[in-house]
Each structure stands twice: as structure tokens, then as C-alpha cells.
Amino acid sequence: MPELPAPVSQPTAPAPQAAAPVSQPTVPAPQAAAPASPSGAVLHSPLRRRLPNRRLALVLFVVMLSLLAAVVCAGIALAPTATATDFSQKNLSPGLGHLFGTDWMGRDMFARTTAGLATSVLVGLLAAGASACIALVLGMVAALGGKKADGVVLWLVDLVMGIPHILLILLISFALGKGFWGVAVGVALTHWTSLARVVRAEVIQCRQAPYVALARRLGRGPLDVAARHMLPAVLPQFLVGLILLFPHAILHEAAITFLGFGLPPELPAIGSILSEAVTYLSSGMWWLALLPGVALLAAVLLFDRAGACLRSLIDPYRAQE
Amino acid sequence: MTDKAQQLQGDVRPVRRVLRLPRVFSSPFGASALFVARQLLRFALLLVAVSIVAFVLVSVSPIDPVQANVGQAAYLNMSEAKREQLVQYWGSGTPIWERYGAWAQAILHGDWGTSLRFNAPVPDVLAPRLASSLALMTSAWLLSGVLGVVLGIVAAVWRDRWPDRLIKGYCFVLASTPTFWLGLVFLVVFAVWLGWFPLGFSVPIGVSASEVTLAQSIHHLVLPALTLSVVGVANIALHTREKAVDVLQSDYVRQARTRGESTPSIVMRHGLRNLALPALTLQCASISEIFGGSVLVEQVFSYPGLGQAAVTAGLGGDAPLLVAIAVLSAAIVFVGNLAANILYGVIDPRIRTRRSSLRVLRRGELLAEEAGERRPDA
Numbered sequence: 001m002p003e004l005p006a007p008v009s010q011p012t013a014p015a016p017q018a019a020a021p022v023s024q025p026t027v028p029a030p031q032a033a034a035p036a037s038p039s040g041a042v043l044h045s046p047l048r049r050r051l052p053n054r055r056l057a058l059v060l061f062v063v064m065l066s067l068l069a070a071v072v073c074a075g076i077a078l079a080p081t082a083t084a085t086d087f088s089q090k091n092l093s094p095g096l097g098h099l100f101g102t103d104w105m106g107r108d109m110f111a112r113t114t115a116g117l118a119t120s121v122l123v124g125l126l127a128a129g130a131s132a133c134i135a136l137v138l139g140m141v142a143a144l145g146g147k148k149a150d151g152v153v154l155w156l157v158d159l160v161m162g163i164p165h166i167l168l169i170l171l172i173s174f175a176l177g178k179g180f181w182g183v184a185v186g187v188a189l190t191h192w193t194s195l196a197r198v199v200r201a202e203v204i205q206c207r208q209a210p211y212v213a214l215a216r217r218l219g220r221g222p223l224d225v226a227a228r229h230m231l232p233a234v235l236p237q238f239l240v241g242l243i244l245l246f247p248h249a250i251l252h253e254a255a256i257t258f259l260g261f262g263l264p265p266e267l268p269a270i271g272s273i274l275s276e277a278v279t280y281l282s283s284g285m286w287w288l289a290l291l292p293g294v295a296l297l298a299a300v301l302l303f304d305r306a307g308a309c310l311r312s313l314i315d316p317y318r319a320q321e
Numbered sequence: 322m323t324d325k326a327q328q329l330q331g332d333v334r335p336v337r338r339v340l341r342l343p344r345v346f347s348s349p350f351g352a353s354a355l356f357v358a359r360q361l362l363r364f365a366l367l368l369v370a371v372s373i374v375a376f377v378l379v380s381v382s383p384i385d386p387v388q389a390n391v392g393q394a395a396y397l398n399m400s401e402a403k404r405e406q407l408v409q410y411w412g413s414g415t416p417i418w419e420r421y422g423a424w425a426q427a428i429l430h431g432d433w434g435t436s437l438r439f440n441a442p443v444p445d446v447l448a449p450r451l452a453s454s455l456a457l458m459t460s461a462w463l464l465s466g467v468l469g470v471v472l473g474i475v476a477a478v479w480r481d482r483w484p485d486r487l488i489k490g491y492c493f494v495l496a497s498t499p500t501f502w503l504g505l506v507f508l509v510v511f512a513v514w515l516g517w518f519p520l521g522f523s524v525p526i527g528v529s530a531s532e533v534t535l536a537q538s539i540h541h542l543v544l545p546a547l548t549l550s551v552v553g554v555a556n557i558a559l560h561t562r563e564k565a566v567d568v569l570q571s572d573y574v575r576q577a578r579t580r581g582e583s584t585p586s587i588v589m590r591h592g593l594r595n596l597a598l599p600a601l602t603l604q605c606a607s608i609s610e611i612f613g614g615s616v617l618v619e620q621v622f623s624y625p626g627l628g629q630a631a632v633t634a635g636l637g638g639d640a641p642l643l644v645a646i647a648v649l650s651a652a653i654v655f656v657g658n659l660a661a662n663i664l665y666g667v668i669d670p671r672i673r674t675r676r677s678s679l680r681v682l683r684r685g686e687l688l689a690e691e692a693g694e695r696r697p698d699a
Contacts (some may be wrong), residue, residue: 012391026626039472106692124434152435158363158367159371159374160372160652161369161609161654162367162371162540162609162614162654162655162656163371163374163375163647163650163651163654164609164610164613164616164650165609165613165614166613166614166616166628167612167613167616167646167650168629170631170632170635171374171378171635171643171647172378174376174379174382174638174643175377175379175380175382176382176383177382177383206392211527230499237608247497250542251497254499254501255500255501255617258348258499258501258617258620259616259617259620259632259633260632260636261635274501274502274505277505278505278621280507280512281505285512286513289502289505289506290505290506290509291507293502293503293506296499296502297494297497297498297502298497300497301493301494301497304493304496304497304564305493307419
């Protein structure tokens with residue numbers, strides 16, 4: 001996992017250090033105290049002081065989330081500008097006045113992109129949240145509901161994974177008459193599978209834990225045990241899974257909108273911006289497609305990295321990386 | 322038999338007792354027969370379910386196929402009788418179950434129905450599209466597989482140095498890249514600016530189908546296939562890297578190094594053998610993603626394949642075509658996953674000797690799940 005900018009500045013022989021990070025604790029004491037001493041008196045002290053891994057991950061996580069929140073706020077604030085047309089300023093390439101240029105109706109592409117990004121992120125949040133709830137419920141049912149329930153849920157997972165996601169979302173969106181709800185429900189109904197498997201595996205593992213058996217013996221009902229003892233144990237994995245669902249959801253939302261089955265064209269969305277841009281590509285208006293796509297890519301990457309940070313923070317198996 | 326093996330046998334036995342298999346199935350041949358039978362059953366069940374789901378979804382749609390296909394003005398000016406006739410043609414009047422019953426009955430007789438949008442039998446519509454889609458997907462599949470393995474090995478050999486950082490960065494960025502946007506960028510760069518490749522379609526415009534040369538088809542295939550494979554590389558490269566790092570730290574590689582073998586020779590003799598099969602398994606399991614990506618890529622490049630047909634059918638409310646495509650894609654994905662599961666048994670003979678097809682499936686599914694993690698938008 002490359003999420004953290006690796007500490008490049010190792011004063012002495014970096015190769016063995018990288019191969020065996022376990023050897024570090026053998027000289028713990030001077031590490032904290034040593035300031036940057038170029039003489040190499042303390043062999044293991046880093047030249048540059050840096051934040052501990054966990055704190056760094058936390059800071060990165062918070063920064064990324066606030067960046068995304070800022071994008072959403074900016075998008076909502078810019079929504080009126082995004083739809084304002086100005087025919088005296090059409091087809092401008094990117095410049096100081098219009099960072100991302102303008103389109104054939106003189107709309108400012110930066111405002112449109114930001115507003116579209118905000119819509120995409122919000123739809124993604126909604127769909128991913130709903131999807132995660134489905135995953136939680138079905139995963140719990142599979143793990144706790146006996147063999148038959150388990151079989152049914154696993155078969156459902158097989159079924160949903162058996163059709164390519166894009167095609168299934170397209171079908172669901174079509175069934176709901178396209179538009180906002182079509183794409184939101186479509187994404188929500190297709191993205192729960194792997195998370196449901198994770199939840200199921202976690203709960204099955206947890207079910208065999210002594211404290212759960214004890215709670216049962218003490219006469220707790222199954223729902224009570226599920227809520228009090230299993231939910232807290234599953235929650236970390238679940239949260240990480242939820243955050244890692246966002247990028248998928250956002251990308252799928254954009255893809256489906258691009259195909260014409262998603263958000264209506266009057267709503268600013270990256271997918272519809274790009275699908276409209278297709279017509280103008282051959283006339284050399286590259287900025288219509290390039291820059292909104294880069295913005296979407298950046299947002300998805302932010303979510304993905306934020307999820308990785310969160311994972312390194314709360315997943316016990318990866319916390320040491 | 323060791324203790325551990327006995328323990329494992331002990332795990333399996335109750336399942337056997339419940340199943341009460343006839344004696345035939347305990348022979349090695351019988352076990353694989355059972356495996357095949359079970360897979361066939363799964364396959365049939367899946368296809369039935371997919372067809373029902375697709376059919377219901379298409380049928381409950383509030384989008385009126387008549388209005389979706391006939392222009393607004395034409396619809397308003399149409400006589401009542403004509404409208405009635407169109408409703409009959411598109412079948413939007415009859416209830417779902419009747420239509421599904423009729424459809425299923427026809428399917429059992431080998432009749433896939435008539436595409437309403439293209440006004441031709443569904444197999445006639447799909448056959449040429451399937452061929453061009455398969456050409457696209459296969460070339461992308463091969464290209465991304467080879468490229469991914471090579472990049473993964475390069476990253477592992479130069480672990481934590483700049484080639485590794487570069488490749489990992491590339492993979493992480495690509496995993497977040499919208500496929501269709503990348504297609505648009507390629508289109509702008511290679512077709513509009515450089516003019517190396519055509520803007521779209523699978524054949525040149527204004528040339529009759531019989532006169533299209535292979536070179537022309539390939540010329541049209543390059544950009545879509547490139548887009549699809551560049552996006553597909555990320556997953557396989559990261560996985561191969563992890564595996565290759567393990568291999569390069571193993572005792573036998575260390576031994577080979579002390580013998581004085583060079584790194585290229587180690588990679589060829591010890592690396593590739595260990596890495597090729599897992600990579601192949603992963604590629605098989607990722608067919609669903611490649612299919613999903615091909616829908617988008619075909620739309621961007623106006624490449625007439627299954628994906629584009631699905632979008633056209635969906636926009637036009639063409640139920641028979643849409644259902645046929647859904648079933649076809651599910652079949653393709655199933656075969657890919659099955660191949661991955663079987664290959665997993667080939668890689669790890671411990672699973673095969675246990676003769677428990679169930680366990681093979683679980684492992685394969687886990688692998689497929691890991692694979693599914695990285696490629697978000699397909």
C-alpha cells in the first residue's frame with residue numbers, strides 16, 4: 001500500500017532497513033530524542049523528523065474529507081452560475097477568466113464541473129450509503145439466519161455478480177424510468193455484494209468468539225447479541241468498506257449518466273457534461289471533455305485514498321503497514 | 322495421513338453424510354462428474370434467474386416503448402388505430418407473466434424472438450455484434466494481462482525504487498479513472514490531434530461490408546482495445562507485484578542467487594512459472610469488468626458491439642434484445658468465473674486432491690472478490 005509518502009531520507013544503508021522493518025524496535029530510546037544530527041551519531045534516527053504513521057494517516061484522512069466537503073459546498077454555491085448562459089462568451093478555451101473554458105452556450109465550465117462534481121458526490125454518497133445498509137443487513141442475515149438464509153444470500157450475491165454491473169444498473173435504471181432515482185437505486189442495488197461477503201465472514205468469525213457464546217448463555221436474545229456484541233466488532237470493516245464503496249458508486253453514476261440512463265441533462269453532472277462534449281470533440285474543443293474528467297478523477301482518487309487511510313487506521317490487520 | 326489432514330477430513334465428513342452420494346461419486350471420475358453436474362445446474366439456474374430479472378426490469382419500466390421509438394410529433398399525429406397496432410407490436414399491453422411465459426416457451430424451442438428496434442431476429446442482430454465485441458474484449462484481455470504481468474514483475478524487482486513507485490502510482494490513478502473519459506481523451510489525442518486512428522465505428526465509412534480488409538478492422542479496433550486494456554492493467558499489475566515480491570523473497574530464489582543466477586534468469590525460471598497461473602486466474606475472474614468496460618468503450622467509439630446494442634435496446638425499450646444481451650453476458654461471465662475456479666484448483670493441487678468442489682469454489686470466489694476490489698467502474 002503506497003498511500004503514505006514513504007520516508008525517503010534514511011541516512012545510512014536504506015536497503016536492509018526496507019527489507020526488515022522489524023529490526024527497528026531494537027534501538028528505541030535515542031530515536032525520539034535525537035534531532036537531525038548529520039554526524040550519524042545515532043544510526044537509526046531519521047534525518048528529517050516526521051509525523052508518526054497513524055497521525056499522518058489521520059491528518060491525511062481529515063484533509064481529504066474536508067477537501068471533498070469543500071467541493072460539495074462550492075458546487076452547491078456555484079449551481080446558479082453553472083446554468084447561466086452568456087452567448088457573448090461561448091467556445092472560449094481555458095484562460096484566466098474561465099479556468100476550464102466555456103461551452104457552446106457560453107456556460108462557464110469550471111462552475112459546471114464543480115456543480116456536477118457536487119451532484120455526483122452526493123448521489124454517490126446516497127447510493128453507497130444505501131448499498132452499505134443492504135450489505136450489512138444481508139451479511140448479518142446470511143451469517144446468523146441459518147443454512148437456508150445463508151444459501152439464499154450467497155445465491156443472490158452470485159446472481160448480482162453474474163451480470164456485469166454496468167448492464168444491471170442500466171436495466172434497473174431503465175425499470176425506474178431513468179433519472180435521479182433510477183441511477184441511485186441502480187447503484188445501491190448492485191454494489192452491496194462484496195461488502196455483504198465481508199460482513200458475513202466477519203460475523204461468522206465473531207459468532208464463534210467466546211464473549212458471544214457467553215452472552216448467549218446468559219440468556220441474551222439473538223437480536224440483542226447481534227446489536228450489542230456483533231455490530232461493534234463488524235463496524236470497523238464495515239466503515240472501511242463503506243468509504244471504499246464511494247469511488248465505485250461515483251464512477252458508476254457518471255458512467256450511467258454518460259450512457260444516457262442516469263441524471264437528466266438539466267442537472268449538472270459530470271456524466272452528462274462528458275456525453276455532451278462528445279459532439280464537440282472533433283471540432284477541437286478538447287477542454288470540454290478533458291478538464292471535467294480530470295476533476296472527476298481527482299475526486300474519486302481522493303475518496304479512494306481517504307478509504308485507504310481509514311483502513312490503515314482502523315483495520316487491525318493493516319494497522320502496522 | 323497426518324493429524325491435520327485427518328482433522329480436515331473430519332470437517333468434511335458430516336457434509337458427505339447429509340448429501341448421501343451414490344457410490345459412483347466417490348471415484349475420482351465421479352467427483353469431477355459431480356462437479357460438472359453441479360456447475361451445469363448452477364449455470365442453468367443463474368440463466369433462468371437472470372432472464373426473469375431482466376424481463377421484469379424491462380417490463381415494469383414506465384418508459385412507454387411506443388413513445389420512446391416514435392417521435393413526439395409523429396405520435397401526436399397518429400391515428401388511434403395505428404397507435405393500437407404499435408402497442409400490439411411492442412407488446413406493452415399484455416401482462417408481464419404472459420409475455421415471459423411466451424418468451425420462455427419460444428426460447429426452449431430455440432427462438433430468441435424478434436428485436437423490435439432493429440426489426441430482425443435477435444440472433445441476426447447479435448451475431449455480428451458478438452463477433453466484434455469478442456474481438457475487442459479478447460484483444461483487451463490479452464493485452465492487459467500481458468502488460469499487467471510485466472509491469473507487476475518490473476515493480477517487484479525494483480521494489481520501493483522509482484520504477485515501482487511509478488507503476489504503483491499509475492495503477493492507483495488508473496483504478497480511479499472513468500473508462501469512458503479515458504476513451505474520450507484517447508479520441509482527442511490520437512484521432513483528432515494526431516489523426517493516427519479513425520474517430521469511430523468498426524469499419525471505414527462508405528465501404529461495403531464485403532470489401533473491408535482485416536487491416537482496416539484492426540485499425541478501427543486499436544483505440545477501443547487500447548482504452549479497455551490500459552484501464553484493466555491496474556488490477557492485475559498490483560496483484561502480480563504482491564505475488565512477485567513474495568516469490569523474490571522466497572528461499573528458493575535466495576538459493577538461486579547464491580548460486581549466482583542473474584535477476585532476469587531468476588524471473589524467467591522461478592518468477593514466471595509461479596506468477597503466470599495466478600495472473601491468468603485473475604484475468605478470468607475479471608471478465609465481468611472487461612464486459613462492463615466494453616459497454617462504455619463501445620459507446621464512446623461508436624463501435625457496434627454488444628454493449629452498444631444494449632444501450633440502444635435500453636433507450637428504445639427493446640425487451641427481447643435487452644434480455645438476450647443480459648443472458649448472453651451472464652453466460653460469458655459465468656464461463657470466465659468457472660475457468661478461474663478450475664484454474665485455482667490447478668494452481669493449488671491441495672484443493673483438488675481434497676476433491677471438494679465446494680471449497681474450490683469458495684477460494685475462487687475469494688480471489689474474484691479481491692479482484693473486484695480494484696476496478697471500480699466496470
